[in-house]
Amino acid sequence: MNRLPDWEQRLSAYLAPLLNGVTYRYGTMDCALFSAGAVLAMTGVDLAADFRGRYTTATGSTRALKRYGAGDLRATIDTMLPERPVAYARRGDLVMDECAVGVCIGGAALFVGEHNGSDGIYRVDRSEWTCAWSVGA
Numbered sequence: 001m002n003r004l005p006d007w008e009q010r011l012s013a014y015l016a017p018l019l020n021g022v023t024y025r026y027g028t029m030d031c032a033l034f035s036a037g038a039v040l041a042m043t044g045v046d047l048a049a050d051f052r053g054r055y056t057t058a059t060g061s062t063r064a065l066k067r068y069g070a071g072d073l074r075a076t077i078d079t080m081l082p083e084r085p086v087a088y089a090r091r092g093d094l095v096m097d098e099c100a101v102g103v104c105i106g107g108a109a110l111f112v113g114e115h116n117g118s119d120g121i122y123r124v125d126r127s128e129w130t131c132a133w134s135v136g137a
Contacts, residue, residue, distance in 0.1 A: 081133035
């Protein structure tokens, strides 16, 4: 999978409306679908095609990862993208903190979910990432 020539503009166009407010909801706008949407914008490849419309709850998400993925979120992404050292993650790559996946935007990453009492898009500094995956060349 390769990034499209205009991937930067596509990623910005994907993220811009979400930064103005998004409701976190399993199966619609959770961390995995948010991140897969960024990959789709940059590459035209939908990593979440097998998962869309198959769950609406946290329990359903876990079941979908076991049924259609590799058992859990990290293992499933490992089957789709090559892992890279966190220090070498670049804009557009996917990253993970303790339990969620997000999109690298430089020294921080954007995630979607519940965080510090609110829900929606939030930032996590690189120092808190546990792993990263390369999204195309």
